[in-house]
Amino acid sequence: MTERVIVTVGIEFYGQQPARDLLERAGLECIRRSGSPGWPDDETREYITGMQGILAGAEFLNASTMDHTNDMRVIARNGVGFDRVDLDYCTERGIIVTNTPGSMADAVADLTFALLLAAVRHVVAGNENVKAGGVYDVPIGEDLASLTLGLVGCGHIGAETVRRARAFKMPVLVEDPWVDPQRIRDLGAKPVDRSRLLAEADVISLHLPLTDESANFVDAGFLSAMKPGSWLLNTARGGLVDEDALIDALTSGHLAGAGLDCQATEPPEGRTKDLVALENVVALPHCASKTATARKAMSIAAAQSIVEVLGGQEPEFVVNRDVLKKLDLQPRT
Template sequence: MPTTLITTPTFARHSTRPWQILEEAGAGPLRPSDDAALPASELLGYAPDADALIVGMDVITAEVMDAAPRLKVIAKHGVGVDTIDVAAAHARGIPVVCAPGSNSRAVAEYTFGLLLCATRSLAASHTAVAAGGWPKLFGPELHGKTLGIVGFGRIGRLLAGYARAFGMELLAHDPYVPDSDIRAHGAEPVPLEALLARADAVSLHAPPDPSGTALLDRARLTAMKQGSVLVNAARGGLVDERALADLLGSGHLGAAALDAFSTEPLPADHPLREAPRTLLTSHMAACTPEANQAMGVMVAEDVVRVLTGNEPRHQAR
């Protein structure tokens, strides 16, 4: 009987259906830990018995694959596969599957929530009131402001719709999307440098550079409009976090709301912990029951397809 090793604690947390799909196919689901991601050392220990892997933010390297001689498929319980060495998997004949679109609405809604919270200081007000204070914190209205969206895929387009409903002007940068598609969603296509210079708020929805180079390095963060807001619910590696903390401290940037970081969980000495006007959340933008069920079902079905000798529907290239 094949064994499906599940390393992410959020798999099927809000639905029994993904478990049923694996169990009905005799795919022996095994989740060693249901409250934390499986540490890399433990992953290597379980890998030899795995015919399939369902992973979250785990880093799946060639070493992991070589430790799993029975491995036939790697499934990302999510969308981005940047933590998986897809080239190494393909070289070994192992398909990598994911769940595209499953969490797009959840992330887009959350991103807009981060923008609202950052601009109106909602978290700071809550903290102050809970501590006995009663501050009147001022922040700008979104109506008439310009939102710059970096990455105009499913999430970026949904976010554009929410922003239009608030009366925001839209800029978008995505070298892989035709200008006509961007305009069709009510945004003006612009180069990244122009977007950073003009936008009152910037939201990131792009994959990280495989080289590890930050898309928004110190120079680009400095080039952002004075007092502007940065929102990142995509990947931590997109931003030079030390530079961001410095620019928040100097007052050049008005605020930042971040749900993704280069190291997770956030280290105790991370500079953003002490940065002013900063909202930090625990990489939970996709955490809705609806998205959780959709992700689980999509990856479980594709795992079963591969284990039964069929082509997966959502293979990463």
């Protein structure tokens, strides 16, 4: 029987047809369906029925959406984040979950600096002034070389962000206990603990995954310890930030501003809507990876993981590595 894969991301719309070709060359039946973060669980349950693999977008994949199917073997996230996938449940069921680290690193690092420049040089305000025919001016900004950048997290995206910061002549501090300090030094940055990061960085940029442990990582205590007049950047996940606390820090003047590619509620509702409406916030619609190059690389990497798992081989990027103990897959060489 031909194994079936459901694709819920827009492969055709970003020059990503090679990913679909890869699946079909492996003899897999590729079924296309566009997804969105707002899909109800009953629709998700319906479209994954009878599937052995899913090239997954933003849908929730957990017990409530998957308990009816015994066929699923691999969930390949088209991206780095996996906060919408219940890893414990998948591990228990023997379902491999993969992601695509590195494939979007350049795109996200680029957008991190787009947000940084927009925030510290008041790009949005200047654009609006010119278009409105108003005052031909903007508030005074800052040279990037005069600012110290602090990163929380130094994986693929964090490392590329450091490289860009060094090109802008910015000193860089990094907090990441999981990365060898020498690797951080080799990038041209300085490994530090959190207290020093918060006290010395003029800009703090988040580059860590959203998990149960990291939810509201940036809380009132974190924000109050940040340097007065500093900026916060988030191109990772909205759930990392306590938005009530961030609103307080921005409206009180403790923080100069924020650049947010992601929010707790997308599209914005409630307090998220209040946050993105602030004049000192630059907000984007979770589009950091939305370049043709990144999306193509992401989808090909995800498709390759599916081909490997359904072909009996261990894939390269397994998120729930404990599941491998339950499966008889050919190890990677």
